[in-house]
Amino acid sequence: MGYGFGGFLVVVGLVLALAVTDSISGVDLTMVGWIMTLVGVVILALTAISLNRTRGAHSVATTTHSDGTQSVSERRTEI
Template structure:
């Protein structure tokens, strides 16, 4: 999945929903178009969420001391991408 698939599904769905006037027996092209457009938007949102989630990394470390007590340390780091080349 990616941005390309989401854009493709959205465009195809909107074309079917808004621009196609043909009628096929037992098939509602407008409904199929809206379903494809919704699926395309969903793919775009999921791709954006997954891309953003990969930018963060959380590490948890638990240390047990000699007296039996435990210390838990959690670190969250965010990946910094280099600026685009000019």
């Protein structure tokens, strides 16, 4: 889903909740708008959390030995 879909739901939901004054028989557009806004905010939060979990620390160390050879060690830590 992602940021785009979540943002879209928030915008459309707020327009329905705050700006639309029309009515459809049997449908409360204001409540539908608030529900869409809430779902959009949840999607944005879940997207931010899931994308942040894939980040981690990355370090590379080069060691020079007494005979002139070098060795490279790579370390990754997941958060």
